[in-house]
Amino acid sequence: MSILSFLLLLLLPLSSSFFLLPPPPLSTSLHGGKNAKTGLFTPLVLSTKAVLGESELNKLRGKFIAEHSKVIAKFVDTSESKFGRIALKALFEAADENGDGVLTVDEVRSACNALGFSWIDEDKSETLISRADVDENEVIDFEEFVKTTPKVLRTNLIKLAKENGNDLGFLV
Ligand SMILES: [Ca+2]
Ligand SMILES: [Ca+2]
Numbered sequence: 001m002s003i004l005s006f007l008l009l010l011l012l013p014l015s016s017s018f019f020l021l022p023p024p025p026l027s028t029s030l031h032g033g034k035n036a037k038t039g040l041f042t043p044l045v046l047s048t049k050a051v052l053g054e055s056e057l058n059k060l061r062g063k064f065i066a067e068h069s070k071v072i073a074k075f076v077d078t079s080e081s082k083f084g085r086i087a088l089k090a091l092f093e094a095a096d097e098n099g100d101g102v103l104t105v106d107e108v109r110s111a112c113n114a115l116g117f118s119w120i121d122e123d124k125s126e127t128l129i130s131r132a133d134v135d136e137n138e139v140i141d142f143e144e145f146v147k148t149t150p151k152v153l154r155t156n157l158i159k160l161a162k163e164n165g166n167d168l169g170f171l172v
Pocket of ligand 2: 134
């Protein structure tokens, strides 16, 4: 997994929570209340990222996604926003390994695998591309990517969260 795509995965729900939710006041996060989960969890992730290795971070990632699945859903619903476009552009560029401005079956599969979507094999990647490929040139350009990726991300992030959910009791 490339460091960039891994950071992007962390960045996505984290940033969207900053954009879409009001930051919880410090006093609220210390003493509980309805914002406590976000307030406690966000600094936990940030500090844990600094001290844990990748395998621990992968476990944490699953928990993080589970906790933020509603935020992710909001994020993908706002992918038309300026922030959504920037995040999608960063994802697209990370996926476009040879930098030619379009995504092939191989690039889509390897990007999905890097994000933890291990069930996206070559067949499934071809299916994703054929659904997204409006102009039928067998590759995905950025405009096609923007239209499809939010739905694909939501579906697969929720699946990822469910798959990781049972191993993550240490944070509950
Ligand atoms: Ca490419
Ligand atoms: Ca195309």
